[in-house]
Amino acid sequence: MSPQQANPSPLAGEGGLRRRRRTGEGALRLTKVARRLRQRMTDAERKLWFALKDRRFAAFKFRRQVPVGPYIADFLCFQARLIVEVDGGQHADSIRDVERDKWLARNEFRVLRFWNNDVLQNLEGVLTSLATELNNTPHPSSRLRETPPSPARGEGSKKAG
Numbered sequence: 001m002s003p004q005q006a007n008p009s010p011l012a013g014e015g016g017l018r019r020r021r022r023t024g025e026g027a028l029r030l031t032k033v034a035r036r037l038r039q040r041m042t043d044a045e046r047k048l049w050f051a052l053k054d055r056r057f058a059a060f061k062f063r064r065q066v067p068v069g070p071y072i073a074d075f076l077c078f079q080a081r082l083i084v085e086v087d088g089g090q091h092a093d094s095i096r097d098v099e100r101d102k103w104l105a106r107n108e109f110r111v112l113r114f115w116n117n118d119v120l121q122n123l124e125g126v127l128t129s130l131a132t133e134l135n136n137t138p139h140p141s142s143r144l145r146e147t148p149p150s151p152a153r154g155e156g157s158k159k160a161g
Contacts, residue, residue: 031067041065044086044116045074051127052084060134069107071100080134085113 041049045064052062052075066076068083075084083104087097101111112133114126 035065042086042088042116044119047123048075048084048086048114048119048126051123057127058131058134068109069103071103073109077134081109082133083109083111084130085111086116086119087113088116 041064049062049064051057052060053064055061060077060080062075062077062084064075066073068076073083074086076082077084097113104111110133112130114129119126
């Protein structure tokens with residue numbers, strides 16, 4: 001094969017970079033959608049956000065309308081890996097929500113869902129449920145441990161008598 005017939009290497013910015021560029025465009029699109037959703041919050045989302053923002057709720061930091069993978073979470077507490085969704089009736093028995101929840105669970109996120117009416121009429125109950133879930137959150141460092149902690153000094157070497 002002569003040098004003229006050989007396929008040249010792709011130019012800088014071509015080849016494998018196209019895939020990354022598309023991924024970047026997808027992320028940019030999600031960010032734009034999230035910004036739009038922040039501007040157009042429902043009454044229920046606005047009411048819950050007022051209770052969660054600025055670490056007002058149990059000192060946990062929440063963000064609103066956050067891209068998480070291919071999805072946008074209504075509210076996210078990354079420290080607790082907890083997503084809170086406030087849904088209207090269109091989400092009843094939604095197959096898309098089931099698939100979304102499976103993806104989030106595979107990526108170690110927990111999802112709590114509340115109906116708009118619950119937030120609007122029983123915010124105290126919603127916050128109580130949320131507090132219970134946050135209090136059951138394992139410490140982030142416990143996820144890093146694959147082996148159990150060492151026994152305290154003197155323990156473990158004695159045989160049960």
